[in-house]
Amino acid sequence: MTEPYYPTSPEPPVPPTPKGRRLTARHAIIVVFIAALLLVLFEGSSIRSAGEEMDPGLERDLVLAIGEPAGWLADRLPFDEWTDDALAVLEDEEAGGAGGFDAAGPAAGGRGVPPVPPTSFAPEQLGEQAAPAGQLNQLLVTGDSLAMPLDVELARRLADTDPDVEVERDPHVGTGISKTGLLDWGRLSTEQAAGDPDAVVVFIGANEGFELPRPGGGEVECCGAEWAAEFAYRVRRMMNTYRRGGRARVYWLTLPAPRDPDRQEIARAVNAAIEVGAQPYRSQVRVLDMEEIFTPGGDYRDAMEVDGRRQIVREPDGIHLNSRGAGLAADAVLEAVRQDFPD
Amino acid sequence: MVFPSFEFAFFFPVVLALSWALMPHPRVWKPFILASSYLFYAAASPRYALLLAGVTLANQAGAVLVDRSEDEKRRRLIMAATIAVDLGVLGLFKYYGFFAGEIGSFLDSLGLGMPLPLLTLALPIGLSFITFQAISYVVDVKRGVLRPASTLDFGLYLSFFPHVVAGPIVRAREFIPQLASPRNPRDVAVGAGVVLIALGLIKKVALADYLAREIVDPVFGVPEAYAAPDVALAAYAYAAQIYCDFSGYTDIAIGVALLLGFVFPQNFNNPYRALSFRDFWRRWHMTLSRFLRDFLYIPLGGNRHGKLETYRNLMITMVLGGLWHGAAWGFILWGTLHGVALVVEHALRDRGIPRPPAWLAWLIVFNVVVFGWILFRAESLELAATFIGQLFVPGPATLWSVVTVGAVLVVIGFQLLPPDPRDRLSVRLAGLPAPALGLALAIVVAIVGATVPSQGVPPFIYFQF
Numbered sequence: 001m002t003e004p005y006y007p008t009s010p011e012p013p014v015p016p017t018p019k020g021r022r023l024t025a026r027h028a029i030i031v032v033f034i035a036a037l038l039l040v041l042f043e044g045s046s047i048r049s050a051g052e053e054m055d056p057g058l059e060r061d062l063v064l065a066i067g068e069p070a071g072w073l074a075d076r077l078p079f080d081e082w083t084d085d086a087l088a089v090l091e092d093e094e095a096g097g098a099g100g101f102d103a104a105g106p107a108a109g110g111r112g113v114p115p116v117p118p119t120s121f122a123p124e125q126l127g128e129q130a131a132p133a134g135q136l137n138q139l140l141v142t143g144d145s146l147a148m149p150l151d152v153e154l155a156r157r158l159a160d161t162d163p164d165v166e167v168e169r170d171p172h173v174g175t176g177i178s179k180t181g182l183l184d185w186g187r188l189s190t191e192q193a194a195g196d197p198d199a200v201v202v203f204i205g206a207n208e209g210f211e212l213p214r215p216g217g218g219e220v221e222c223c224g225a226e227w228a229a230e231f232a233y234r235v236r237r238m239m240n241t242y243r244r245g246g247r248a249r250v251y252w253l254t255l256p257a258p259r260d261p262d263r264q265e266i267a268r269a270v271n272a273a274i275e276v277g278a279q280p281y282r283s284q285v286r287v288l289d290m291e292e293i294f295t296p297g298g299d300y301r302d303a304m305e306v307d308g309r310r311q312i313v314r315e316p317d318g319i320h321l322n323s324r325g326a327g328l329a330a331d332a333v334l335e336a337v338r339q340d341f342p343d
Numbered sequence: 344m345v346f347p348s349f350e351f352a353f354f355f356p357v358v359l360a361l362s363w364a365l366m367p368h369p370r371v372w373k374p375f376i377l378a379s380s381y382l383f384y385a386a387a388s389p390r391y392a393l394l395l396a397g398v399t400l401a402n403q404a405g406a407v408l409v410d411r412s413e414d415e416k417r418r419r420l421i422m423a424a425t426i427a428v429d430l431g432v433l434g435l436f437k438y439y440g441f442f443a444g445e446i447g448s449f450l451d452s453l454g455l456g457m458p459l460p461l462l463t464l465a466l467p468i469g470l471s472f473i474t475f476q477a478i479s480y481v482v483d484v485k486r487g488v489l490r491p492a493s494t495l496d497f498g499l500y501l502s503f504f505p506h507v508v509a510g511p512i513v514r515a516r517e518f519i520p521q522l523a524s525p526r527n528p529r530d531v532a533v534g535a536g537v538v539l540i541a542l543g544l545i546k547k548v549a550l551a552d553y554l555a556r557e558i559v560d561p562v563f564g565v566p567e568a569y570a571a572p573d574v575a576l577a578a579y580a581y582a583a584q585i586y587c588d589f590s591g592y593t594d595i596a597i598g599v600a601l602l603l604g605f606v607f608p609q610n611f612n613n614p615y616r617a618l619s620f621r622d623f624w625r626r627w628h629m630t631l632s633r634f635l636r637d638f639l640y641i642p643l644g645g646n647r648h649g650k651l652e653t654y655r656n657l658m659i660t661m662v663l664g665g666l667w668h669g670a671a672w673g674f675i676l677w678g679t680l681h682g683v684a685l686v687v688e689h690a691l692r693d694r695g696i697p698r699p700p701a702w703l704a705w706l707i708v709f710n711v712v713v714f715g716w717i718l719f720r721a722e723s724l725e726l727a728a729t730f731i732g733q734l735f736v737p738g739p740a741t742l743w744s745v746v747t748v749g750a751v752l753v754v755i756g757f758q759l760l761p762p763d764p765r766d767r768l769s770v771r772l773a774g775l776p777a778p779a780l781g782l783a784l785a786i787v788v789a790i791v792g793a794t795v796p797s798q799g800v801p802p803f804i805y806f807q808f
Contacts (some may be wrong), residue, residue: 015606015607015609018532018769019766020532020773021770021774022533023532023533023777024528024529024533024610025363025533025604026363026530027531027533027777028531028533029356029360029363030777030778031533031602031780031784032355033356033360034778034785035781035782036356038782039785039788039789042785042789043789046792051349056546056606059350059386062350063349063350063353066351066353099779136517140356148724149564152463152524152564152565155564159568163567163568219499262506311444312440323722
């Protein structure tokens with residue numbers, strides 16, 4: 001007979017407290033408040049930025065209730081800069097750089113009737129053959145959390161069929177085109193385009209709906225025509241950056257309708273803005289309609305017919321595609337990519 | 344709400360101060376800390392707070408009915424019904440999609456074409472931990488080792504915010520006695536709590552997330568794009584990542600509880616130091632191991648009915664332990680691998696085969712554990728197979744750098760150091776005066792915060808379980 005592998009446990013006592021010096025509850029509060037105070041003084045602007053980036057709601061209000069005065073204080077004290085300088089070596093390089101949306105300001109008013117460039121037309125709209133785009137060596141997949149797991153699905157498919165194509169996956173979870181505090185997509189797209197990708201796949205829009213600067217001052221709320229126009233302007237700038245004067249192709253995915261009706265309103269505005277944003281560059285920017293694939297007519301659904309069987313294609317949050325859905329999106333992207341890069 | 348967030352940084356100081364201010368008045372303190380815990384939990388989704396309340400009431404009703412009944416058969420029936428409710432809730436949210444899909448595929452392959460309704464149900468955060476704690480309470484009441492607590496105390500036990508979302512799995516009989524009288528405000532392990540919080544933040548944000556971003560996610564996502572050196576590095580990096588991620592969360596949870604005056608059991612004890620699989624499971628997710636031991640392995644018969652039944656019980660325990668992590672074949676295979684390893688270990692011992700030298704035992708155990716993590720992490724069996732296949736494909740080491748390899752070596756190597764000097768260092772740090780502790784915590788938070796990329800801090804791995 002073997003010895004008991006797991007002894008029958010006697011009633012366990014309350015676990016022992018760790019070794020070391022004991023202090024009082026007052027000390028515990030002092031420690032935590034000193035740490036919090038130092039962070040407010042030295043990281044005030046980060047707290048404000050984080051609050052501004054959050055979705056509307058009680059949590060955002062609470063963070064901003066502290067973040068705004070903390071940011072105000074940080075703006076007037078040198079501590080924030082000291083911290084930034086001291087920790088710059090650890091920080092994400094993407095935070096800096098030129099070409100941000102805020103630097104350029106909103107879509108300026110007073111624009112006359114713009115000329116219509118030939119790039120506004122996709123060749124197939126005119127019954128022409130699309131000119132081959134050259135050799136596909138590098139494909140960038142980017143966006144917010146929507147770009148995951150699309151990035152992986154695309155990389156897997158290309159690893160099987162085109163192993164020489166380098167797939168760069170660069171999704172940025174929690175970011176959005178309509179919010180620039182933590183990540184400015186204007187800047188990021190400039191940096192990404194500097195890597196000379198031949199094709200760029202963009203799937204972004206899970207965190208949109210934030211107020212945008214209005215031409216002439218003030219801010220415009222989502223999701224009317226004015227907001228959509230400002231959003232389309234940002235989208236267009238990014239498309240222009242990614243297409244690199246026609247040397248690259250851009251595949252921009254629209255949003256499948258989300259489950260939440262409030263989010264549906266935002267998704268409608270975003271999708272409309274994507275279509276408008278792409279207009280001048282139709283020959284180099286393809287808008288891939290995910291609503292038609294996943295939510296025809298704008299009606300949300302969790303599951304759809306795939307390979308003759310109903311299968312779940314969305315994540316439980318009602319926003320994202322699961323890996324099966326992302327696989328379908330990847331198929332649509334690759335079909336478009338292969339039209340442009342037949343070799 | 345997650346620990347490394349601004350929301351928690353504002354929530355916690357307020358709750359801490361009010362908690363100690365109200366502590367001498369349990370009639371006020373208990374509802375306050377219960378409400379705070381529900382606020383913390385509801386931050387993820389208010390609807391789930393209702394589910395938590397429902398689970399609490401159902402289990403409390405079960406425990407009270409068990410306690411009131413004198414008929415053993417009836418007591419067992421009530422306990423079974425309560426556990427069935429718990430497992431039903433868990434099964435619906437956690438396993439429905441998996442089994443509906445698998446059954447649908449099976450029926451489809453037979454040409455019956457009778458797919459079950461397909462639903463996407465979001466798994467309420469921490470549901471597995473909550474369910475296990477609720478079960479432990481009802482079973483302990485049935486076994487007579489615990490009297491039913493008041494509904495308020497039981498509700499507080501299940502929802503207490505430091506452990507509600509990812510453990511450690513605290514037993515009712517460890518926690519509820521701590522509610523019996525106010526915690527002593529002159530005996531608080533402040534230093535130990537702060538050291539644990541700082542250590543947890545470093546493990547999670549600076550190490551685990553870095554390894555995930557730079558090595559693990561790219562390679563596990565598309566293993567066919569990498570050759571053996573990178574794939575091998577990714578396997579070891581994931582071993583380091585999951586340890587830092589989960590033990591980092593646990594460290595923060597235990598540290599936060601200590602500042603509030605409560606003590607949680609240890610959950611990790613240098614698991615990659617293990618010289619046997621049995622040793623590993625006494626060091627890794629220790630509160631889950633003892634739950635499985637006390638509520639599954641021993642009730643199945645443990646080792647009381649001979650060798651073969653012992654092996655069977657080990658296999659059942661480990662396979663179900665794997666399934667607990669999620670509805671996927673990878674988790675089931677991972678549990679099976681550990682079950683087989685434990686059975687082999689027992690069989691060798693039963694046959695009197697001498698143990699290998701310590702260095703060899705460590706090498707075998709560590710590498711089998713790392714191999715198991717491949718099954719655990721890969722999104723599908725197909726990808727796991729591809730990943731393993733790529734281990735034999737020669738090619739360049741594109742992800743090897745001083746920092747990436749150094750991070751893996753530091754995490755694993757640190758556990759191999761003798762524990763005494765490390766413990767002494769922790770005790771010395773914990774002995775710093777309060778202002779120095781506050782300053783140290785702020786510096787750690789600022790440094791760790793600076794390493795957060797634009798993507799933010801990803802969720803803890805164990806939140807999905």
